[in-house]
Amino acid sequence: MSTIIQGNELRAIALGRGPVSSPSGAFAADTRTIFTVAGGEVLITALWGVVTTAISVANTVKLQANPTTGDSTDVSEATDIGTTDTAVGTVIGFTKSIDDPATSGALVENSLLRGGHALRDLVVTTGDLEQVTTGTTPDGAITWYACWVPLTDGATLVAG
Template sequence: MSVIIQGEQFRSLLFGRGPISKATGTLAATTVPLFTVAGGRVAITSLVGVVTTSITVANSYKLQINPTAGDTSDLVAATDIGTTDTTAGTVLGFDGAPASSIVKGAGGLARPLFLPVGQIEHVSAGTDGAITWYLTYVPYDDGATVAAA
């Protein structure tokens, strides 16, 4: 049996470019850039996290877009991901509605997120654990790119 389309090609058809990954390092009570959007607007087709070190203390955690021009806005509402431990290997996702919470174990964008030039940041209130975030995107404007910050 011959293979007509390879896995990488199929993923590109469904999700666009990527995945691009960024590890948070040990979470700290701060705001840290994860990804940089440059050259124009993009449509984020997937954005999921994988916990690499268990999160065991209370941690109000969210993702936001900090555009070069315009107002910073939430991509997902702050969610406590530590009071009930989030163990290493847990997948984190959200549906893309700013008022939604981060979901443990499953979840994905219901539709693409259209983002301007700027930085996707994580805002953490906790002091332990680590997450690696994975992002796929389609350039909405010619020349638009996303890279790990």
């Protein structure tokens, strides 16, 4: 039996370009660029991470979009993924945003989650997608992956 459509071709049809990978490097209490967008808007069709160094110390991690012009916005809420150790090879996904009836319908942002879903349909404009880590002595590292399509002709997304 022959294969008519290869895996990379099917992924390109379903998710666009990529995946582009960007290692976070060793965690520190800081903000670091994981992806850079140039030339306009891109649609991130899938975003997820894989732990490359175990995370074993209490810390919070969130992702934020920091455009060249305009307001920085949280892509996910700060989530502690170290108090309960997160092992090498663990996929870091996201919970889905929901309207929380316990808070009168307020929108609950995406949280980082062991396993979980790839974050989809995120529009990011010229600027950076950043990882923000807090804690006294955070440890660990994540390699982030993104698939994307340009929404503006000539727009690009590259590893930070």
